[in-house]
Amino acid sequence: MKKNRLGKTGLMVSELGFGGIPIMQLEANDAAEMVRYCFDRGVNFFDTANMYIDSEGKIGQALEGVRDQVVIATKTLERSKEKAAEHIANSLKQLRTDYIDLFQFHNLSEESELETVLAPGGAMEAATEAKANGQIRHIGFSAHNKDTALKVVQTGLFETVQFPFNFVETQALEALHPAAMEKNMGIIAMKPLGGGMLERADLCFKFLQQHPHVIPIPGVSNKEEFDQIMAMYETPQPLTDQDQQDMENLREQLGDSFCRRCGYCLPCPQGVMIREAQMFPAIMNRLAPRQAMVFMKDVIATVDECIECGECEEKCPYNLPIVEMLRRHVEGFRELEASLG
Structure with a gap:
């Protein structure tokens, strides 16, 4: 599989990555088999998170024997130095490795969270210390709010940004992607299938292939699903006029029922998440x-x-x-x- 440079990290990652949520529903051996199947087909970029229950452990089990051939990314929701350091230690243990290629601050979607992370005693201190001692090689973040994400990018402190991107959720193209590219950041597309809400995988990946600067990380739990996606990378097809019309029709259909998780509805005065x-x-x-x-x-x-x-x-x-x-x-x-x- 073709590999692309993940921005200023210098990491060479497969143009198609692996999202670690769906393997939570698989038994350990089945999950390991799924991860190795994707690796054998050319995927070398695997994304998971501390909060994904047992996903880190399953990925660690699957990739332990090929650690030097893969790029592993994980995340923490913790914002304090102490708790983030605990997560780093736990992730290293679960992933069965002595270093994490890309450590991301998970869902930095509020400006106050960014301030907490960067403040004295914040999680960034844990990450930079772990990077200094070789436990982390690169630091990035994920987010769902484009305005906050843009502010995080503009700090210049992060090497990658992970943000929703698919043919319905295209707001990242307006300012976020250009700003990240200007700072030579790697761009990772979460929710390439709309979190499972977009059933036309052919349209999703034809669209994404028009943006080669973006690395999508679809979550897959069976070989057939992966093979369908992989076929679109082995034999890329251009978007046709009919595809464009189909995408527009789907955008209209989903318009009043598809939450883009932008966060503009927040905060709720009653604390509803x-x-x-x-x-x-x-x-x-x-x-x-x-x-x-x-x-x-x-x-x-x-x-x-x-x-x-x-x-x-x-x-x-x-x-x-x-x-x-x-x-x-x-x-x-x-x-x-x-x-x-």
């Missing part, structure tokens, strides 16, 4: 039922505090019926709980 709750359909598509319940339990609990004031809907740039959507997510979660006893 709106952005995270809107992930419920995607999580249901990507995880086994019991794992989905564990993953979403605390988030859905905050939705119970919603008083339907409508403030979030007033701020949503896409005019989504957020209150109704949240209500459906709660109902879906309660049904899931009931089905699992």
Whole structure:
């Protein structure tokens, strides 16, 4: 598989990466087999996170014997030096390695979080110390809010940016990607399939191939799914006029039901985790039922505090019926709980 340079990290990574969420639903040996299958087909960039339950451990098991041939990226949601240092140590253990190629601050979507990370005693201190002693080689971040992401890029302190990018979520093209490219940052596309909400994989990857500066990291849990995507990289096809029309039709269809996780609806005065709750359909598509319940339990609990004031809907740039959507997510979660006893 063709390899591209991941910005100023200098890392040469496969033009198609591997996202570590869906393997959470697989048994350990099946997950290891899936990861190695992708490696054998040419993928050398594997992205995971401390919060992805057992994903790090499964990737570590699969790649232990080929560590020098792969690039491993992981993330932490911690913002303090002490907790981030604990996560780094835990990630190294789970990944069965003595260094992490790319360590990312997970979901830096609020400016206050960036300030905390960079302040004295913040998580950046843990990362820079780990980098100095060789436990981390490069530092990046992920985000869902384009305005905050742009501010993070402009600090010049990070080597990569991971942000949603697909033919529906294209806002990164406006300013984020140009700013990152100007600073020679590597650009990683999370949610290349819209978090499982976009079923036309052919359109998704034809679109992404028009942007070779971006490394997509689709999450796959079976060989057939990976083979379908891989075929599009082995024999790239240009976007046709019909493809363009199909994408536009899908954008229109999803317009009033697709949360882009931009965060403009926040903060909720009642503390509802709106952005995270809107992930419920995607999580249901990507995880086994019991794992989905564990993953979403605390988030859905905050939705119970919603008083339907409508403030979030007033701020949503896409005019989504957020209150109704949240209500459906709660109902879906309660049904899931009931089905699992």
